[in-house]
Structures are given as structure tokens and as C-alpha cells.
Amino acid sequence: MTLDPGGMETRKRRHIDVCLSEAVDYQTVTTGLERYRLPYNALTQTNLGSVDLANDFLGARLRAPVLIGSMTGGAELSGTINRNLAAAAQQLGIGMMLGSQRIMLDNGSASTSFNVRDVAPDVLLIGNIGLAQLDEFMVPDLVKALDHVGANALAVHTNPLQEAMQHEGDTDFSGSVSRLRDIAGSIGYPVMLKEVGHGIGAAAAAELVDCPIAAVDVAGAGGTSWARVEQYVRYGEIRYPALAEWGIPTAEALQEVRHTLPDVSIVASGGIRTGMDAAKVLAMGADAVAVARPLLAPAIESPAAVVDWLQRFIDELLVCLHGCGAANLAALRRRGVTEL
Numbered sequence: 087m088t089l090d091p092g093g094m095e096t097r098k099r100r101h102i103d104v105c106l107s108e109a110v111d112y113q114t115v116t117t118g119l120e121r122y123r124l125p126y127n128a129l130t131q132t133n134l135g136s137v138d139l140a141n142d143f144l145g146a147r148l149r150a151p152v153l154i155g156s157m158t159g160g161a162e163l164s165g166t167i168n169r170n171l172a173a174a175a176q177q178l179g180i181g182m183m184l185g186s187q188r189i190m191l192d193n194g195s196a197s198t199s200f201n202v203r204d205v206a207p208d209v210l211l212i213g214n215i216g217l218a219q220l221d222e223f224m225v226p227d228l229v230k231a232l233d234h235v236g237a238n239a240l241a242v243h244t245n246p247l248q249e250a251m252q253h254e255g256d257t258d259f260s261g262s263v264s265r266l267r268d269i270a271g272s273i274g275y276p277v278m279l280k281e282v283g284h285g286i287g288a289a290a291a292a293e294l295v296d297c298p299i300a301a302v303d304v305a306g307a308g309g310t311s312w313a314r315v316e317q318y319v320r321y322g323e324i325r326y327p328a329l330a331e332w333g334i335p336t337a338e339a340l341q342e343v344r345h346t347l348p349d350v351s352i353v354a355s356g357g358i359r360t361g362m363d364a365a366k367v368l369a370m371g372a373d374a375v376a377v378a379r380p381l382l383a384p385a386i387e388s389p390a391a392v393v394d395w396l397q398r399f400i401d402e403l404l405v406c407l408h409g410c411g412a413a414n415l416a417a418l419r420r421r422g423v424t425e426l
């Protein structure tokens with residue numbers, strides 16, 4: 087047994103360091119949400135104190151339609167990060183996606199950094215694995231890893247651009263849609279397909295028609311660019327700026343996936359930074375939102391720091407519903423958004 091297979095633990099640690107110290111957000115591409123306005127209603131008939139953000143997602147009741155985005159796991163610091171995120175999710179009644187559990191499959195001792203159920207007994211907990219690594223032979227070990235952490239569902243991340251930027255990344259995606267289809271239909275956990283910040287759009291959504299997945303997290307462009315992160319990790323600089331800026335903006339990705347897959351649950355993420363961003367994507371048809379990198383620094387600090395960031399975000403979302411006359415999320419979706 088290798089203690090750090092393929093240097094994965096070291097790479098995870100580099101990801102964290104680069105995400106904390108370099109400019110890893112898209113520099114020119116935005117989420118596109120600035121092109122939409124939430125219609126303000128000066129004669130709202132709502133009471134802010136009674137606005138209800140509760141929502142059902144992947145079979146769980148969330149107090150607010152917010153998920154902590156997949157971040158990390160495996161390295162020692164990841165254990166702290168995961169537990170602080172999970173404790174905050176428990177306090178707020180929201181969901182949490184774990185980072186890639188691939189390291190658990192190669193190195194059993196890495197699994198402790200994913201153990202969060204003792205601090206988050208009631209949280210909707212979503213496990214994680216890469217599509218590039220997913221094959222039928224790993225399914226038994228993957229199921230064990232999901233059972234071990236007490237996951238409710240599995241997120242499969244598809245990241246061809248990130249892998250292409252990564253030193254010795256997995257660059258063969260041939261056959262991955264059919265493997266996803268087989269595994270989603272048989273693994274016994276609801277499966278959500280996600281990107282990592284370059285966006286699931288119309289072409290990818292078309293591949294998912296008739297695929298037995300429960301949800302899509304569009305993880306669009308406009309927030310963290312993983313093609314930037316990987317270039318900093320590999321070269322210490324951006325050598326391919328056009329690739330670092332490549333992706334489908336979150337607002338577009340959401341609309342394209344909603345159009346092609348009208349009945350699939352959708353998470354909007356990628357550059358969701360404010361309660362207003364969240365209100366807009368929920369009004370546009372998302373079932374929940376996810377936030378990743380802004381929670382990394384608070385997660386290294388304490389559960390309270392994570393709660394502080396997210397409570398402010400949720401408070402802003404509440405005011406957005408109130409100000410557009412929506413007492414709950416169904417009413418918000420009926421309001422929709424105005425294109426500028």
C-alpha cells in the first residue's frame with residue numbers, strides 16, 4: 087500500500103494552497119447573472135420573518151436551498167476542512183458535497199478525513215468521484231466508501247479540461263457516458279453529475295437524456311477556474327490563458343440544462359457569491375445552489391467562520407424573496423427574472 091498514491095495527497099494540498107493564494111477566478115468571463123434582474127416589488131405582500139426557504143432536494147429536506155460545494159479530502163488539513171464545513175451545514179440545515187473520494191479507494195487511511203457524520207448526523211451528504219476514473223471494477227469499493235462516510239447520494243464530476251491541464255491527468259474520456267449510464271442505473275445511490283467550474287451545457291445535457299441520473303450541478307464559468315488552478319499547480323504561472331478562460335457561464339449552462347432536461351433536479355454553481363446570485367438562479371429554475379471556494383478559508387478557521395459566511399448569504403437571499411414578493415421558492419420561480 088502506498089501512503090500517497092501518485093502524489094495525490096501532495097497535489098490536493100497544492101490545490102488548497104493555490105486556491106488560497108493565487109488569482110484563480112476567471113479574469114474575463116462572468117457568470118452572466120449581471121445580465122438579469124430580479125423584479126423588485128415595492129408593494130410586496132410578504133413578511134420577511136415568514137419567508138420560507140425550505141426545499142426538498144435528492145430526497146432530503148433542506149432549510150435553505152444551499153449546498154456546500156465539493157472541495158477536498160485526503161490530506162490532513164482536509165479533515166479539519168471537512169469537519170468544519172459539515173458542522174456548519176448541520177447548524178444551518180443545508181447540504182454538503184464531499185471532495186473526491188478517489189484517495190479513499192487507494193489508501194484506506196485517507197478515509198478519516200471524510201468522517202463527518204458525528205458532527206453532521208442530519209446533513210444531506212453527497213459523496214464524490216471523477217467520471218474519468220469511474221469504471222465498473224471500482225464500483226464495489228466506491229459503494230464501500232459511500233457507505234463508510236454515510237453518504238446519501240453520489241456526485242460524479244466530469245472535468246476533461248481540468249484533467250488536460252493536470253500533470254499526468256486522466257485524458258481519455260471515451261466511453262465515459264455509457265459507463266456513467268450503467269453505474270448510475272445500478273449503484274443504488276442517487277447520482278448527480280457535476281462539472282468543476284467549466285460548465286455543463288447543451289451538448290453535455292443532450293448526452294444525459296434517458297441517463298438515470300437524479301440531478302445535474304452545472305458548475306459553470308464565472309467563479310473558480312480549475313484550468314487556472316491546475317496551471318498554477320503545474321507551472322507556477324498561466325501558460326494557456328485562453329484555456330483558463332474557457333467555459334459555459336453559469337447562467338447559460340443553467341438555462342441550457344433546464345431546457346434539455348426539464349425534469350431533472352438542477353444545482354446552479356460556479357461563481358455563486360451572493361444571496362442575490364442565488365435568488366436569480368433559483369428564479370431561473372435551479373432547485374438549489376452550491377458555493378465552493380469562498381468557504382475554503384473560513385473552513386480552515388472554524389465552523390463558526392463558515393456559518394458566518396453562509397448566514398450572511400442566506401440572510402441576503404431571504405431579503406431577495408421578500409423584495410420581489412415571493413413568500414417561498416415556488417413563488418420565486420413564478421416571478422422569474424428580467425433580461426436586461
Ligand SMILES: Cc1cc2nc3c(=O)[nH]c(=O)nc-3n(C[C@H](O)[C@H](O)[C@H](O)COP(=O)(O)O)c2cc1C
Nearest residue numbers: 155156157185186243282283309310356357378379
Ligand atoms: C479547494 C477545492 C477543491 C475542490 N475539489 C473538488 C473535488 O474533489 N471534486 C469536485 O467535484 N469538485 C471539486 N472542486 C470544485 C468545486 O466543487 C466547484 O465546482 C468549483 O470550485 C466552482 O465553484 P466556485 O466558483 O463556487 O468555487 C474543488 C474546489 C475547490 C475550491
